[in-house]
Amino acid sequence: MKTTISQVAKHVGEEVTIGAWLANKRSSGKIAFLQLRDGTGFIQGVVVKAEVEEDVFQAAKNITQETSLYVTGTVAEDTRSPFGYELQVKGLEVIHESTDFPITPKEHGTEFLMDHRHLWLRSKKQHAVMKIRNEIIRSTYQFFNDHDYVKIDPPILTGSSAEGTTELFHTKYFDEEAYLSQSGQLYMEAAAMAFGKVFSFGPTFRAEKSKTRRHLIEFWMIEPEMAFVEHEESLEIQEQYVSFIAQSVLENCKLELDILERDTDKLAKIQAPFPRITYDEAIDLLKEKGFDDIEWGEDFGAPHETAIAESFEKPVFITHYPADIKAFYMKPDPDRPEVVLCADLIAPEGYGEVIGGSQRIDDLALMEQRYQEHDLTGDAYQWYLELRKYGSVPHSGFGLGLERTVAWFAGVEHVRETIPFPRLLNRLYP
Ligand code: 4AD
Ligand code: MG
Numbered sequence: 001m002k003t004t005i006s007q008v009a010k011h012v013g014e015e016v017t018i019g020a021w022l023a024n025k026r027s028s029g030k031i032a033f034l035q036l037r038d039g040t041g042f043i044q045g046v047v048v049k050a051e052v053e054e055d056v057f058q059a060a061k062n063i064t065q066e067t068s069l070y071v072t073g074t075v076a077e078d079t080r081s082p083f084g085y086e087l088q089v090k091g092l093e094v095i096h097e098s099t100d101f102p103i104t105p106k107e108h109g110t111e112f113l114m115d116h117r118h119l120w121l122r123s124k125k126q127h128a129v130m131k132i133r134n135e136i137i138r139s140t141y142q143f144f145n146d147h148d149y150v151k152i153d154p155p156i157l158t159g160s161s162a163e164g165t166t167e168l169f170h171t172k173y174f175d176e177e178a179y180l181s182q183s184g185q186l187y188m189e190a191a192a193m194a195f196g197k198v199f200s201f202g203p204t205f206r207a208e209k210s211k212t213r214r215h216l217i218e219f220w221m222i223e224p225e226m227a228f229v230e231h232e233e234s235l236e237i238q239e240q241y242v243s244f245i246a247q248s249v250l251e252n253c254k255l256e257l258d259i260l261e262r263d264t265d266k267l268a269k270i271q272a273p274f275p276r277i278t279y280d281e282a283i284d285l286l287k288e289k290g291f292d293d294i295e296w297g298e299d300f301g302a303p304h305e306t307a308i309a310e311s312f313e314k315p316v317f318i319t320h321y322p323a324d325i326k327a328f329y330m331k332p333d334p335d336r337p338e339v340v341l342c343a344d345l346i347a348p349e350g351y352g353e354v355i356g357g358s359q360r361i362d363d364l365a366l367m368e369q370r371y372q373e374h375d376l377t378g379d380a381y382q383w384y385l386e387l388r389k390y391g392s393v394p395h396s397g398f399g400l401g402l403e404r405t406v407a408w409f410a411g412v413e414h415v416r417e418t419i420p421f422p423r424l425l426n427r428l429y430p
Contacts, residue, residue, distance in 0.1 A: 158178065302352055
C-alpha cells in the first residue's frame with residue numbers, strides 16, 4: 001500500500017511503499033541505514049543483508065544522496081528514533097539517480113547555501129523552519145476566523161504609499177507611476193468600514209537599503225483592522241493573537257522545535273497579558289542602561305530594542321511614540337497631541353519589532369491637516385480621505401511581520417532562513 005511518512009503510525013506491522021529521497025546513509029557489510037525523507041517527514045529505513053535479495057542490499061549500499069526511490073518495507077515502532085518509527089526494508093526501486101548533490105552532510109558557508117536555496121530547502125533544519133512558518137499561517141487563519149474577521153486581499157500594485165515614500169519599489173503601470181505595496185493598511189481601513197473586522201495576509205515590499213538580520217526586501221505581513229476598536233483594545237487583540245500562534249507552534253511543532261534545538265521554555269512564556277511601557281519610559285530605561293546619547297524624539301534602532309527587550313521575559317509593547325517619527329495616519333493622544341496612540345511589539349531575545357500598530361485618525365479635518373503637512377496631494381489619497389466623510393468611526397489595526405515572527409519562534413538568527421526564497425539587498429536568485 002502506498003503511503004507517506006506522516007501516515008506510518010497508522011500502519012505499524014504492515015507492509016507499505018513510500019516515495020522518498022535519500023537524505024543520508026550509513027552502511028556496513030551486513031546492514032544499511034537509509035535516512036529517508038518524503039517532504040511529510042523523515043524516517044530511517046533499515047536494510048539487513050540476510051533478510052533481502054542480494055540486489056536490494058547492493059542497491060541500498062550504492063545509493064547516492066538525493067536519489068529518488070520507492071521503498072517498500074514493514075513499519076515498526078522505534079523508541080530510539082525522534083520520529084518514533086522505522087521501516088524494515090524489503091524492496092527498493094530507484095526512480096532517478098542523483099549524482100554529486102552539492103549540499104553534503106558537511107558544513108557549508110551561508111552564501112553557498114543561499115546560492116543553492118532551491119536545494120537547501122530539502123534539509124532537515126530548513127524543513128523544520130518552513131513547517132513552523134506554515135503553522136503560524138494556519139493558526140493565524142484559525143484565530144481570526146474564530147473571532148469573526150473576514151479575510152480581505154488588498155492590492156499589491158498601488159498608487160498610494162502607506163509608510164512613506166523613501167522605501168517604495170517603483171514600477172510602470174502602463175503610462176502611470178505605480179508602486180509595489182509596502183502595506184495593505186489603507187485598503188484594510190476601507191474594508192473595516194465595510195466588514196467591521198478584517199485581516200489580510202500577503203507579500204509587501206520595501207526597497208530598504210538595510211542589510212540586517214531583520215530586514216527583507218519582500219516580506220509577508222498579517223494586517224488586521226478593526227472598526228469601533230480603540231488603542232487599548234487593539235493591544236489586547238494583539239497579545240491574544242500572538243499568544244495563540246505561539247502556543248499553537250509549541251503544541252503542533254514539537255518535532256520541528258526539537259530539530260532546531262529551540263528553548264521551548266521561552267516560548268511557553270508567550271502568554272497574554274504582555275507588559276506595556278511608554279516611549280518616555282523606554283527613553284528613561286535606555287538612559288539607565290547606558291545609552292546616554294539618546295534624545296526624546298529619536299527613533300529606536302536594533303540595539304535600543306534589544307536592550308529594552310532584555311528587561312522583560314515576555315514581548316513588550318512600547319506605546320505613545322512622538323508623532324514626528326511615526327506615520328501620518330496615527331491618531332494623536334487627546335491628552336498629549338505630540339505623541340500618538342500607537343504601539344510596537346518588541347520580541348524578547350533580540351528578535352526585534354514584530355508588530356507595528358496604531359489607532360487611526362478618524363477626524364476629517366485633522367486628516368486633511370496631516371495631508372498638507374505630508375504633502376499628500378493628487379487623486380491617490382482622496383479615496384482614503386473619503387473614509388472619514390461617511391460615518392467615520394474610531395478604528396485601529398496592526399501589522400505583524402511573518403518572517404520576524406518565524407525567526408523568533410523557531411530560534412533562527414536571520415530572517416533569510418524564514419522565507420522559502422528570500423529577496424535581500426544583494427540577492428534576487430534563486
Ligand atoms: O511597522 P510597519 O512598517 O507597519 C506597517 O506597515 C503598518 N501599516 C501596519 C498596520 O498597521 N497595518 O511594519 C509592520 C511589521 C514590522 O513590525 C515588522 O515585523 C515587519 O512588518 N517588517 C519587516 N519584516 C521584514 N523585513 C522588513 N524590511 C520589514 N519591515 C517591516
Ligand atoms: Mg514599524
